[in-house]
Amino acid sequence: AQTVTQSQPEMSVQEAETVTLSCTYDTSESDYYLFWYKQPPSRQMILVIRQEAYKQQNATENRFSVNFQKAAKSFSLKISDSQLGDAAMYFCAYRSAEIQGAQKLVFGQGTRLTINP
Amino acid sequence: GAVVSQHPSRVICKSGTSVKIECRSLDFQATTMFWYRQFPKQSLMLMATSNEGSKATYEQGVEKDKFLINHASLTLSTLTVTSAHPEDSSFYICSASSGLQNTEAFFGQGTRLTVV
Numbered sequence: 001a002q003t004v005t006q007s008q009p010e011m012s013v014q015e016a017e018t019v020t021l022s023c024t025y026d027t028s029e030s031d032y033y034l035f036w037y038k039q040p041p042s043r044q045m046i047l048v049i050r051q052e053a054y055k056q057q058n059a060t061e062n063r064f065s066v067n068f069q070k071a072a073k074s075f076s077l078k079i080s081d082s083q084l085g086d087a088a089m090y091f092c093a094y095r096s097a098e099i100q101g102a103q104k105l106v107f108g109q110g111t112r113l114t115i116n117p
Numbered sequence: 118g119a120v121v122s123q124h125p126s127r128v129i130c131k132s133g134t135s136v137k138i139e140c141r142s143l144d145f146q147a148t149t150m151f152w153y154r155q156f157p158k159q160s161l162m163l164m165a166t167s168n169e170g171s172k173a174t175y176e177q178g179v180e181k182d183k184f185l186i187n188h189a190s191l192t193l194s195t196l197t198v199t200s201a202h203p204e205d206s207s208f209y210i211c212s213a214s215s216g217l218q219n220t221e222a223f224f225g226q227g228t229r230l231t232v233v
Contacts, residue, residue, distance in 0.1 A: 035221070042226075043155075043208060043210075043226070043227045044224065044226050044227070045161075045210065045212070045224035047221060050221065091160060091161070095222075102166075103149050103166070103214060103216070103222075104151060104163055104166055105151070105161075105163075105212075105222060106163075107160045107161050108160065109159070109160050110159070110160050112158075
């Protein structure tokens with residue numbers, strides 16, 4: 001079974017600075033997707049960024065980028081120019097992309113990000 | 118992105134009664150829906166996966182007779198918590214997927230259930 005581990009329960013960063021959230025995962029599959037979700041106080045899950053495992057290029061979405069290290073099974077999220085609205089719980093998630101693989105998302109424990117003004 | 122509507126957003130029920138939570142995909146056909154439970158300050162725990170027209174697949178440790186899931190149409194899945202007890206109080210979240218390999222799942226707003 002696949003597992004996702006986020007070793008940082010809490011992180012904080014000064015507004016406008018850069019912060020990196022860590023995520024590692026374990027799988028025997030070769031084809032999969034990785035995601036970062038944001039859950040603000042409203043508790044609505046919002047997709048931040050996604051990475052296909054077959055792509056070597058790291059995904060980027062404006063101020064959000066990932067460092068995907070497939071061999072190391074590492075998938076960190078970098079938030080540049082942090083804004084107050086980035087404060088939230090961040091979850092790393094895994095999903096199989098194999099034909100017979102499960103469609104379900106496997107979530108990490110989450111990292112609570114605080115932005116200091 | 119696609120819209121998934123979950124209703125109600127909050128519900129309070131008496132111990133021993135049943136409560137139904139609806140999850141609707143508003144602008145796409147959701148062949149697969151997922152139901153999660155989230156305790157305070159914790160991650161999402163998958164309860165079950167439902168495919169339209171089929172019986173739901175429950176995760177280990179989840180009581181299928183207590184958490185009844187129905188996915189009778191491509192746009193609606195329901196979770197019924199039967200004979201609710203205070204320990205069932207939690208935040209329940211649904212997500213829906215079109216089932217295609219290269220698509221993401223979209224989440225509802227969640228339902229906070231309080232059993233008194």
